[in-house]
Amino acid sequence: MQRTNFSGMACSIARTLDVIGEPWSPLVLRDVWVGLNRFDQIQADLGISRKVLTERLNHLVDQGVLVRRPYDQRPRYEYHLTKKGLELVDLLMVMTRWGDRWLSGQEGPPVLYRHHACGRISDVDLRCAHCGEPMHAEDIDTLPGPGAAG
Template sequence: MQRTKFGEMACSIARTLDVIGEPWSPLVLRDVWVGMSRFDQLQADLGISRKVLTERLNHLVDQGVLERRPYDQRPRYEYHLTAKGTELVDLLMVMTSWGDKWLAGEAGPPVLYRHHACGEISRVDLRCAHCGQPMHAGDVELLPGPGSAA
């Protein structure tokens, strides 16, 4: 079965899904972000098959989200977020905020965020880059952009 090529669509959501839409990819990025950089660490934490993990890592490297760095004389690599990958973690933080609100249950969120700048425990808050006001789905109007489909 051939996979739909979302990256060719004139939609930023579809293009992003082409990079991280497979369910293991965000979890691999999460683990690399928290400091698990070696294949065996990732495989053990995720319980993912070696074949699937290899495919996911290769895809994320090909997409420029992760980079490989050799750490041994044998061809062994550590995986690190690129600038592009680090910005994707911001997206994962928004997903986490939604999951904490709607799915955490009585136990509460499994992870808390301490903001380096102020030292306080906080949460992700979407704000307008221009005025600084909160910005949510009901607060915006969609307009055609320069890359919109004709």
């Protein structure tokens, strides 16, 4: 099936979806973030076909989200997050907060996050970069930016 290309749209959400908008990509990024860096490790964790995983890894490398590093002579590669990829993990942490709140049920969240700076278990909280106040959908207005379409 042909993927829809959103990269040319004047919308940052659409452009982000062009990079990670199919269901396997965020899960691949999650696995690499937690230390599953080799193809076989990722495949075993996700139960994904070799063909689909190869396509996803190639796409994420082409987008500059992951980088390949050889680890033996065959060659075989490990996958690591780039700075761009690490910022995408921030997005996944926001998705996790939503999933923990609305989908985890009585069992509670499947994963907890311990903040390095304070050592406490926490979750992500969106805040304004200027004043530090909470920043949620009902707290903002959208305005055309310099990259807005015509």
